[in-house]
Amino acid sequence: MTEFSPWQQRAYDHAVAALDGGRMGHGLLICGPAGLGKRAVAERLALHVLSGGNAAHAQRAAALMAAGTHPDLQVVSFGLTKDGSKLRTEIVIDQIRDLSQKLALTPQYGTAQVALIDPADAVNRSACNALLKTLEEPAPGRYLWLLSAQPARLPATIRSRCQRLEFRLPPRAEALEWLQGQGHSAAAAQEALDAARGHPGLADQWLREDGLALRKQIASDLDKLARGQLGVVETAQKWANDELADARLRHAADLVLARASDAGLTDTARLTKLAAWFDAANRTRDLLRTTVRGDLAVAELLLLWTRQMGEPRPTRAARG
Incomplete structure (x- = not known):
């Protein structure tokens, strides 16, 4: 399992504590700058929910998730156009309706289902209306997590029905230490981090x-x-x-x-x-x-x- 960066670990620990403490509802908006690892944290959270904290279940769930075949994890992103020639540039209403139908089914393993929508800000207007209905009428044990680097693009009605797990740029010293841990020299890490205005994910990508x-x-x-x-x-x-x-x-x-x-x-x-x-x-x-x-x-x-x-x-x- 890939090791988290310090800022990912903080976000994950905070979310797990809220989940296990019964303080997290079904709707969650995971937001913050692109490149900070939101999707990896969301997937690890999904593994935590779907395995129910059981080590044996976690091993099976992890294998199914890695293969993209876990029946209780739904991931919605850019789908193919009708002619199958390329990816769409938005998430459309048919995708959200299909997701809602799947979330209405009984979970095949355990008692929970998780749905990830990434990027949620790509959901078009008509699909947002369908998504709002799903958020307003949750079934027990269903988790709907929206990932977005630009949450302001989401309608206020959607944002207001979700709790937030927000990723922020880490302190400079922590970012530099992490970049050097990725194998970059101190001088290169400083130059790239300055160019990326404190964003360690971008700095690492540019250096690679x-x-x-x-x-x-x-x-x-x-x-x-x-x-x-x-x-x-x-x-x-x-x-x-x-x-x-x-x-x-x-x-x-x-x-x-x-x-x-x-x-x-x-x-x-x-x-x-x-x-x-x-x-x-x-x-x-x-x-x-x-x-x-x-x-x-x-x-x-x-x-x-x-x-x-x-x-x-x-x-x-x-x-x-």
Whole structure:
């Protein structure tokens, strides 16, 4: 069984104490920044519930869960489109109705059933209405856990019917110690953690996947675009036409968010432009999951960057 990070262990211990003490209801919203291990904690909690604290049952439940065949654990995420050609970009009402029907059945092992919806903020509006009904009419021994990095996207009616298990960024010293425990040098851990603004999961991912180099390249591209030293179309094609497209836009949005923080209240015009572009970058990330041509969507985004952040070109008199 994979060892938890300190922040995962704290969240797990807190949830188990609430479960065992009868202080946790059927609806739970597990939320916090992406990359902190919410899903792993939810699955370990499910194992705790489904095994009933029995070591023998836990071994069997763990094997079934690993194979994805435990009959009393339902996981709802992005399903295939009707033609089976690709994954959907949202969780639809048929999936929630199917989940509700399964939760109405008698558990096959023990007395409990657990359902995980991940990411819960991808549940579309009509599916949210069906989900609300399931939350409002729980059967005994049924647990419905919603995982989300963006809980504000969920309707207030859903959030209000769930208890919260919230993941937060750990203290810097703890994050650095954990990163070094993953095999990273102290210097690399510090650089990556600073770039990730204290997020150890992102820092670890970037160190393993050469993400820091990609991040520096994106920062350089943004600066060169603003100075007119790179072409929008060529840069958009470079950013959009491989498997790193989403990572590039994520880095770009994060870099711009950091610049907005640096601008603060001293340059409100720049702050407004950066905030608008940050929102546009995240919308473009969503578009990349659709049938829209990625290079065209990214080109539009980069064109907006050059218009908003581009340096004014000198006049002929200034050149002379």
